[in-house]
Amino acid sequence: MLRMRLIKAPICVLIPTLNEEAAIFDVIRTLPKRVKGLKVKAVVIDGNSQDRTVARAKKAGAFVLRQTTEGKGAAIQEALEHIQCDYLVFIDGDGTYVSEDLPKLVLPLLEKKADMTVATRLKRQDAGSITVFNTLGNVAFNWLIRFFYGQNITDMLSGYRAISRKKFDDLNLVSRAFEVETEITIEALRNHLRILEIPLYYKRRKGQTKLNPIHDGLRIFKTLVLMIRDTKPLYFFGLLGAVFFVFGLWPASLVLYEKLVLGYVVHLPSTILAAFSFLLAIQIWALGFLADMELKDTQRLEKLLRKSMRR
Ligand SMILES: Nc1nc2c(ncn2[C@@H]2O[C@H](COP(=O)(O)OP(=O)(O)OP(=O)(O)O)[C@@H](O)[C@H]2O)c(=O)[nH]1
Ligand SMILES: [Mg+2]
Structure with missing residues (x-):
């Protein structure tokens, strides 16, 4: 990795x-x-490729950084330490996205029509460029985002997106691997960024995939669930508690029916099961309220901190 060498350009890819x-x-x-009129600089962050990637990237005129860590998310974090650009564009190096489309993503930012633009791949793509399994995963994840955040995100896993450096620095990103797009999407929603989705062409990948659908899919799902827990605790714990509450309704109604009709309870263990389920639901809801209070406090502090940093 180049030591403290800053790459400066208005737009960095x-x-x-x-x-x-x-x-x-x-x-x-x-x-x-x-x-x-703004210069575009290509910056490759290479995760120690064993082939001719670095040589080819240099020949094409990119600035090449060598990653010292592992994973796509970690690579992005590491590269950002060496970049001083007003606008950032992220694109994969596998030839799936169309580089010539870059202005379509950057112009809405320059014209202040959006805070982050995302290339969506679902409407126009080569046959077989995204597997059915990956599409299903993406649809399920998008649905969860729509459900919890009320935003119609149609391709949250897209790797082709643009954002100003200023807005990007407000996002709290920690993920090291393929969860990075999930994290960017939820953090953008948490920061109330105006997200503009632009349907762009998606081609079949060249070379071998680095994504393991099961392993990385589970990691993405875990990140998504934990981020929903942290950013929407009332909904998250509210729903979880509701599951136990509804579960308890069946034994409770049985016991109530017996008590009212027969005058005595036949299924005594059902009383315990119902009580246990209701208590658990109440505890989970209480946890949700506490987590929400904590979140509101953190948000207030974050706001104050940002205000004082701007001064
Ligand atoms: N620097 C670095 N880049 C990585 C690493 N893992 C993956 N990448 C790159 O991240 C980009 C996205 O990875 P892909 O394998 O294309 O994953 P994907 O786009 O989700 O899946 P497919 O395109 O369907 O295979 C590619 O340009 C990869 O070469 C890593 O550990 N370090
Ligand atoms: Mg790819």
Whole structure:
């Protein structure tokens, strides 16, 4: 990794790569050189590729950083320490996204029409470019976001997006691997950023995938659930508590029916099960209220901190 060398440009295109020699040259060479007169700089953060990725990226004119950590999310975090740009564009190095489309993502930011733009892949794509399994995962995750945040996000896993550096620095990102897009999406929602989705073309990948659908899918799901817990505790614990409450209704109604009709309770264990379920539901709801209070406090502190930093 280059020591404290800062890459400065109005627009930086950040490309994480791991053995992408088949595609990286074209990804970089087909990037527009300028958008509305602003210079575009391609920055590759390479995760120690064993093929000719680095040489091809340099030949194409990109600035290449060597990653010292592991994972796509970690690569992005590491690269950002070396970048001083007003606008950031993220794109994969596997040739799936169309580099020439870059202005479509950047212009809405320059024109202040959005805070973050995201290329959605679902309407226009090559056959077989996204597997059915990955599509189903994406649909389920998008549905969860819509349910908890009320925002119609249609492709939260897209790796082609643009955001101003200022807004990006407000996002609290910690994930190291493929959960990074999930984290960016939820953090953007938490920060009330105006997200604009733009349907763009998605091509079949060149070279080998680095994503393991089961392992990485589970990690993405875990990140999503934990972030919902932390950012929407009332909904999260409210729903969890409701599950136990509804579960307790069946034994409770049985016991109540017996008491009212027969005058005595036949299924005594059902009384215990009902009481246990209701108590658990109440405890989970109480936890939700406490977590919500804590969240509101943190939000107030965060706001104050940002205000004082701006002064
Ligand atoms: N620097 C770095 N880049 C990585 C690492 N893992 C993956 N990448 C890059 O991140 C980008 C996205 O990875 P992909 O394997 O294309 O994952 P995906 O786009 O979710 O899945 P498919 O395109 O369907 O295979 C690619 O450019 C990879 O080379 C890593 O550990 N370090
Ligand atoms: Mg890809």
